[in-house]
Amino acid sequence: MPILSRIQPYTDQQLLELMRTDDRDAFTELYNRYWDKTFAVAMHRLDDEHEAEEVVQEVFLSIWQRRVSLELTHTLATYLSTAVKYKVINHLARQYRNQLQIDELTFSSPQTQDSTADWLHEKELRKQLDHSISQLPEKCRIVFLLSREENKTYAEIAAELNISPKTVEAHMSKALSTLRQTLKVSLPVLLFLIHDIT
Numbered sequence: 001m002p003i004l005s006r007i008q009p010y011t012d013q014q015l016l017e018l019m020r021t022d023d024r025d026a027f028t029e030l031y032n033r034y035w036d037k038t039f040a041v042a043m044h045r046l047d048d049e050h051e052a053e054e055v056v057q058e059v060f061l062s063i064w065q066r067r068v069s070l071e072l073t074h075t076l077a078t079y080l081s082t083a084v085k086y087k088v089i090n091h092l093a094r095q096y097r098n099q100l101q102i103d104e105l106t107f108s109s110p111q112t113q114d115s116t117a118d119w120l121h122e123k124e125l126r127k128q129l130d131h132s133i134s135q136l137p138e139k140c141r142i143v144f145l146l147s148r149e150e151n152k153t154y155a156e157i158a159a160e161l162n163i164s165p166k167t168v169e170a171h172m173s174k175a176l177s178t179l180r181q182t183l184k185v186s187l188p189v190l191l192f193l194i195h196d197i198t
Contacts, residue, residue: 030063042087139161
């Protein structure tokens, strides 16, 4: 009888309990149960098979590394879906930062003194904004990026992250307030920078 057949009838919670005792078969069973679903979530968001696989691998690796202390408040399926979405957002944020660096390296040299000054000013603003966004608390940053990059409503973000719309609103308010203070600009100017530069 195959080794894994002994644990296939087990519930997700029972498998998690076995994982706490370093049972690799239990981990493999959970991996096999949820790989397709978590990969589909990542693929839908990234539209890149290699990147989606990388994100899912990171999520399952994290589960194994935290197997002893991991406590779920929802079902494992819900946890995995949310964890994949967080990883996707972080992945997109890294891509965004890398693209900014590439843009700065490949930006053609302006031909006039005025355009040079404008370019240097924009370059500095881009650096400051990117740095400020990266320094936001994780959940605050994820909510901000979902709203800014994917144009999601507070209700959509709340449903996606399993939090209340009020919590989403609080995170967005905190993000905008922090960015305004860091960049020392008014809210209208900040909103213009977010739309125009990023």
